[in-house]
Amino acid sequence: MAKSKKIAIVVAAIALIAVIGVVGSTLAYFTDNDQKTNTFTMGNVNGTLEEIKNDGSEELVTEEGLTFDNVTPNAELVKRAFMQLGNDSSDAYARVKLTWDTTGMTQEQIDAFNAQLPSFLPVGQGWVEGTDGYYYYQTKLSKGDKTVNVIDKVTIPAEWGNVMANASFKLKVEGDFIQADNFEPTKDASGNIVSWGQVTIEQFQAPQQ
Numbered sequence: 001m002a003k004s005k006k007i008a009i010v011v012a013a014i015a016l017i018a019v020i021g022v023v024g025s026t027l028a029y030f031t032d033n034d035q036k037t038n039t040f041t042m043g044n045v046n047g048t049l050e051e052i053k054n055d056g057s058e059e060l061v062t063e064e065g066l067t068f069d070n071v072t073p074n075a076e077l078v079k080r081a082f083m084q085l086g087n088d089s090s091d092a093y094a095r096v097k098l099t100w101d102t103t104g105m106t107q108e109q110i111d112a113f114n115a116q117l118p119s120f121l122p123v124g125q126g127w128v129e130g131t132d133g134y135y136y137y138q139t140k141l142s143k144g145d146k147t148v149n150v151i152d153k154v155t156i157p158a159e160w161g162n163v164m165a166n167a168s169f170k171l172k173v174e175g176d177f178i179q180a181d182n183f184e185p186t187k188d189a190s191g192n193i194v195s196w197g198q199v200t201i202e203q204f205q206a207p208q209q
Contacts, residue, residue: 043090046204049175054078074158080149085141091180094137101170109167116157124148130194140180176201
């Protein structure tokens with residue numbers, strides 16, 4: 001009986017060793033491995049608001065804006081402004097806001113100004129006045145593209161009299177771009193872009209090389 005028990009213990013020990021041997025051994029199979037690394041490079045939207053000099057040279061204005069002196073009522077002043085998308089920019093839409101600044105004028109002059117505003121007509125073809133005070137360019141821009149002029153001239157009201165003598169005012173032209181891909185602007189019943197919705201426009205700063 002004791003001998004049988006010994007044999008059973010030995011058999012069990014051999015079986016355990018066999019199991020341990022299977023677990024601890026390295027199994028060889030036909031295998032393969034491959035990897036790919038995906039790189040994502042973000043684009044950007046950048047461009048400029050440009051004005052053409054009014055001296056007949058067709059050169060671009062390099063300072064902040066044009067200055068008109070000794071202006072008289074009923075004068076037509078050449079002021080040509082357009083927007084241009086950068087050569088390394090992603091496709092984009094453009095819009096412009098035209099704002100009069102009467103800072104420094106007397107209240108009497110401001111009242112006369114508001115009663116007869118200077119006009120910046122014609123607004124160039126392809127621009128449509130939106131629902132939020134902006135003028136929207138209807139054509140998507142690609143790298144290096146220019147809009148048509150948003151304005152060509154400013155006309156001073158003929159009705160202005162002596163109350164406007166020596167008055168000084170400014171026309172601020174502010175332009176924005178927004179990406180065209182994966183963005184859907186708001187359009188009216190005629191299919192014209194009239195809004196970009198509630199978006200926050202930030203100035204693009206190119207990283208330092």
